[in-house]
Amino acid sequence: MSDLRYAFLVTRGHGSADAAIAAHDGGTVLLDMKERRVIRRYGTGDVTAEYVRMRRAFTAHVGAPAFTVGGAGEFVVEELILGEHLLDLPLATRVSALRRLISEYARLTAHAGVEGAGMRDLLTHVFDRLIQNRGLRDRWDAAHLGDLATRMTWVPSAYEATAKNLMVSRGQRPVPIDLGDLQMQPFFAYPVGVLISAGGDVLDAFRRGVFDAEFEELWAAAGQTWSGGDAAREGVLVARAAFAATRDHDAGVPGGIDELFGARLTTIQPWLNDTRTGGFV
Incomplete structure (x- = not known):
């Protein structure tokens, strides 16, 4: 409510x-x-x-x-939809539902995806403001995004990617609800956003590679390669934070891009390390 x-x-x-x-x-x-x-x-x-x-x-x-x-x-x-909200379920059920959601997003990407801007082009208009903050610049430089830096497949997705808008039906299928704000977004933005909001124990599982098979499937559908490992997993978390902050900034959400990006990074900071993994700037 x-x-x-x-x-x-x-x-x-x-x-x-x-x-x-x-x-x-x-x-x-x-x-x-x-x-x-x-x-x-x-x-x-x-x-x-x-x-x-x-x-x-x-x-x-x-x-x-x-x-x-x-x-x-x-x-x-x-x-x-008759079922339960994702956050009301035990870890094993949440992980299973999210794995299925990511696989379904792979099919969406393969059949309905269109080529669009990569992260560099997407953030060009806010980059100068972003790098004025040394801490944000360091995190930005540390992210390893691979091909996401230069090209991304875009798919229809809900604006608000959050676990509270994901039901799990009685048949154990994940069901996104509240879809009035559908728009084109990068192929990973919605499933990673839901994963981030699904609980720290889910992010722990993500960092251990529990979702790597599904991410490999999703990346392949977008014509890219999921390399796995800490660098790739951290990179996609930072990419999701940067995309969401820029989208909110462009939609008129109060706060500068540095504040919005910083707030998103704070949410995922416990699951990021301090190792510089190769910049994409």
């Missing part, structure tokens, strides 16, 4: 909703438990053809709720 302004029960009367929620974007979410559906009216406006295209591509390969568009684009009707 942390992202919702209000939640209140609705008397059925002649309608079918059991509850209504006023969402943070100014939209409305209606829950219909009897029909097992969710009706979402987004505060950002009507559903666009581009959104439908991205969501169809996303849903074809990732376990997102099935959906239809109603009211001439005024709202989306989607299936109500």
Whole structure:
């Protein structure tokens, strides 16, 4: 409920909703438990053809709720997912769900990915400000990104990559929810973002190489090679932090790029070491 302004029960009367929620974007979410559906009216406006295209591509390969568009684009009707939130599950179940999510993202990348900017081009407009902070510059220089520095495959993904927006269905499939903000992002951004927010024990497993087989599959789908090892694992964590900070900066989130990047790095700092692994600047 942390992202919702209000939640209140609705008397059925002649309608079918059991509850209504006023969402943070100014939209409305209606829950219909009897029909097992969710009706979402987004505060950002009507559903666009581009959104439908991205969501169809996303849903074809990732376990997102099935959906239809109603009211001439005024709202989306989607299936109500019965299951548990990722963070409510034990470590072994979280790891299993995330491994499957990464594999599904590999299929999304292979079938719906498009070539786009690498990290160097993506951050060009904020780089001068970023390197004024010596600590951030050192962390930036230490990251080892391989081909991510010069080219990345981009895929439809939710803006907010967080574990609280990932359900695990009764069939143990990971199901991203709250997909009103789908946009094109680097192929690794969403699964790594969810992994970061899934708990320190999950990040410990990541640093031990538990997810390496799935990351190898994902990188291969993007036409790249996952080398594994500490350098690659740290590099992708820093890349995710840099991408998210730049995206938030460009979206008008308060704080300069150095503050936003620094905050993201603080989240992952316990899982980074101080060894310089080869810069990409």
